[in-house]
Amino acid sequence: MEQFYFEVPGPQRKADAIAFIREFREYGSEINGTGGLHRYLDDYAGWLEKLNADYIREPSEEKVPARTYFLVRQGDGRIIGMINIRLALNERLRRYGGHIGYSIRPTERGKGYNKINLYLGLKVCADHGIRQVLLDADLDNPASWRTMEALGGKRIREYFEDQHDHCMVVDYEIDVRRALEAHPEYEAYLAPEGSAPEAIG
DSSP states (O other), rough: OEEEEEEEEOOOGHHHHHHHHHHHTTOOOOOOOSSTTGTTTHHHHHEEEEEEEEHHHOOOOOOEEEEEEEETTTTTTEEEEEEEEEOOOOHHHHHOOSSSSEEOOOGTTTHHHHHHHHHHHHHHHHHHHHEEEEEHHHHHHHHHHHHHHHHOOOOEEEEEESSSSSSSEEEEEEHHHHHHHHHHGGGGGGGOSSSSEEOOO
C-alpha cells in the first residue's frame, strides 16, 4: 500500500517544487493550495521566507497565519500534491476561501490522493485547535467538493462569486473531530511518524 506524509517545504526541494508547478502549466490546470509558489519560481528562497512569515504572522483583516505543506509519496519521494492551511480566518476568508486550499498534480489525479491530503490537513487543524473547517470549491469542480463530502463535509451555501472567479461556488463545513473519528481507514495511508524527514502527522 502506498503511504504519504506532509513535508514542510525546504531548500532541498527546489527542483521538485518548480517541476510540480510547471506540470500544472503544461496541462493548463488551475493552481490551488501552493502558498503562492507559482509566483516565486525565480525566487524559491524568497518563497520559503514568505512561508516562514506566514506561519508566525498575527491575524488581521489583510492576512492570516497559514501553513503550507507538500504531500509526498513515501515510496518514490515524489511531491504528489500541496495544501495551504489557514490557521485563523478573517471576514474576507469567511466569505470566500475558507481554511484550506489544496491540489494534486495533474498526472496523479483520479487515484483518491486528495482525500489523503485533506485527511492529513484536518489532523493539522486538530493540532491547532480548529474545530470547524470551512472550505469552498467551484461548482463545476466536483473532484474538489466530493473530496470534502468524502471527509464529512456538509454543503452550507451555493452562490455566484462575482469578485474573484466569477462562477458558481459551493461552501462546505467539516467538523474536524467527527471527520477524523469517522475515517480511521485513512491512517493506513500515512507513513509512520519519523520514517521520512520533516514528516507531519
